[in-house]
Amino acid sequence: MSHALIVDDDVDAATMLAALVAAEGFTVACAHTLRDARASLAMQPPDLVLLDLHLPDGNGMSLFDEGGLLANSQVVLITGQASLDTSIQALRLGVVDYLIKPLKQTQLRGILSRVVKPSVARAELDGAMAEWQKSGRFGHLWGRAPAMERIYQQIARVAGTAVSVLVTGESGTGKEVVARTIHDLSRRRNKPFLAVNCGAISPHLIESEVFGHEKGSFTGADRQHQGFFERAAGGTLFLDEITEMPAELQVKLLRVLETGTYMRVGSTQVQEADVRIVAATNRVPEQAVTDGKLREDLLYRLNVFPIALPPLRARREDVALLAEQLLVPICQSEGTTKRFTPAALAKLTAYRWPGNVRELRNVVQRSYVMSDGAHITEEWLPSDELQLPPDADGAALSPVPTAEARPAQDCVTIPIGSTMAQAERQLILATFAHYKQQRERTASVLGISLKTLYNRLREYAEDDPAEGKRTVELGSSLQ
Structure with missing residues (x-):
């Protein structure tokens, strides 16, 4: 049977709380001062301590500083209000939950049902x-x-x-x-x-x-x-x-x-x-x-x-591991096992992944479907150099350079003093126009979801009536 210690200087409140805790199958002891709490902790280490912050001889938090008295106990604070400062301090010390006064039986039962020994x-x-x-x-x-x-x-x-x-x-x-x-x-x-x-x-x-x-x-x-x-x-x-x-x-x-x-x-x-x-x-x-x-x-x-969370491009060393793990359930569901070649994994690692792990999952699925045989090669994998469709004469156009190498006429100029929101707005609208309102490509390049792209375009239409009609027209293809 689990044991609980209630540390509260209000004798009536502690007695009532002890009865509620005992009704949930706990043995219960009460202490009304820090001194009594130290003695109870040393005599019978509890699984759970319900600790009031304000005691006659000090602050309840001071028990955390005393030689591991609470090392094997889960601590729940009894407080009038769980303020931000108290939350941060309690987190650092190891408090697992709060009971806010006036105490609610439903909340207490929930806490008691989740008692787990720290070990x-x-x-x-x-x-x-x-x-x-x-x-x-x-x-x-x-x-x-x-x-x-x-x-x-x-x-x-x-x-x-x-x-x-x-x-x-x-x-x-x-x-x-x-x-x-x-x-x-x-x-x-x-x-x-x-x-x-x-x-x-x-x-x-x-x-x-x-x-x-x-x-x-x-x-x-x-x-x-x-x-x-x-x-x-x-x-x-x-x-x-x-x-x-x-x-x-x-x-x-x-x-x-x-x-x-x-x-x-x-x-x-x-x-x-x-x-x-x-x-x-x-x-x-x-x-x-x-x-x-x-x-x-x-x-x-x-x-x-x-x-x-870091973007995938900030942890390129994980790309191969993620790709192989994302491939496993696909092979299981399709009934055919395939593997990436070393060259394919190298190409995946070199890509910038604007859509992060979500884009990687889609690429793994697509490359599995498109690859013949037991090996997935680099043929169907993305590259940062994107090939444009052929022109009217059938000749392939020049590849679109990456953002880092793109010439000045394909850049967005943001004046000094612009807010982050203004810069974001300018970048989204320019990118959407650059890719001729191709919603999937725009969202992928920007590293945002289609829903987020639509929400931003809708905001711009609402915020700027002069530009609203054009923005709504651009965003309407997302619906």
């Missing part, structure tokens, strides 16, 4: 790192590059906690894969993992999808609907393209993060949210705040633990 959690993480050193795989991620090793260390550190994570990186770098790996290494691994693309849901429906709605709350609501928070209860909710979420909904998401409660659309009944949030964006978060795409207070709440 067991450390063994699981050690096993994941050992597997990476052996095969190059860490959770759902692959790669041996130093930049990825740093990512794995960050995931290992944050997975066992309850803090929010913000994953940034170019489109196609694997932000959802990072979120799933965090979930699978966390104490929530036996509960749902739900991934939501905030840019793929209609702004008129997104609140209902996120929080749910009651029957009759609006036209067409013929039954009660569970939102993402209810469906992911006890697990992890991954919010991709968080900057595409409407501003009014960002306010409600912030309230959920601060209070742990929400209401369905059309309801007055408060629901408790027991969900770990991992958010992601391919924008620069600070610039998104400046552009009005992300609330500053929501950024601070999400960005407790930032993880910045």
Whole structure:
């Protein structure tokens, strides 16, 4: 039977909490001062410590400084408000979760259901790192590059906690894969993992999808609907393209993060949210705040633990490993085994990969289909020098040089003093026009998804009426 220690100077509150914890099958001890807590920890090391910050003889955090007293215990803070500063300090010390006063029984039960001995959690993480050193795989991620090793260390550190994570990186770098790996290494691994693309849901429906709605709350609501928070209860909710979420909904998401409660659309009944949030964006978060795409207070709440994914071109040594691993399930599903030749792997490694791992996956699939025999050669692999179609006389036109070697007339001039948003706008529109409104090629060259390209073009039409008609015409082919 697991043992819990409650450290709280409020005797009545501690007694009530002890009864709730005991009802969940724990043995319980109470301490009302730091001195009593030290004695209880030395006498019977608990599996779980519910620790109040404010005690008569000091701050509860000071227990972390005392000779490993909490080394074999999971610590949950009891606090009136989980502030950003407290979250960061608690993360550094090893706190795994919060109980916010007034205590909610549902939240307490969720925490108690996820108690894992620190020694067991450390063994699981050690096993994941050992597997990476052996095969190059860490959770759902692959790669041996130093930049990825740093990512794995960050995931290992944050997975066992309850803090929010913000994953940034170019489109196609694997932000959802990072979120799933965090979930699978966390104490929530036996509960749902739900991934939501905030840019793929209609702004008129997104609140209902996120929080749910009651029957009759609006036209067409013929039954009660569970939102993402209810469906992911006890697990992890991954919010991709968080900057595409409407501003009014960002306010409600912030309230959920601060209070742990929400209401369905059309309801007055408060629901408790027991969900770990991992958010992601391919924008620069600070610039998104400046552009009005992300609330500053929501950024601070999400960005407790930032993880910045490197683009594939920054870890070229991983390209061959990734290509071979992406090929395995294709061979299994198609029933025929093929392998890349050394020359093919060398060509893959030399390519710049503007679409990152997503583009690599598509290239592997296409090259498997197009290659005859058991070997995939470099014939069907991409190159940074792109051949244009033949002209009217049938002669092949000159190849288009890469961005680095492109002549001045194919460049975009950005005046000094331009904002990042203005530079991005100018680059997207110029690239789209240069490739004659070929949406797939434009998105690939820019390293963004088709949905992101469409969203940007729609924004430009809304922000600049004088340019709106032309931009809408360009963007209409994306629909």
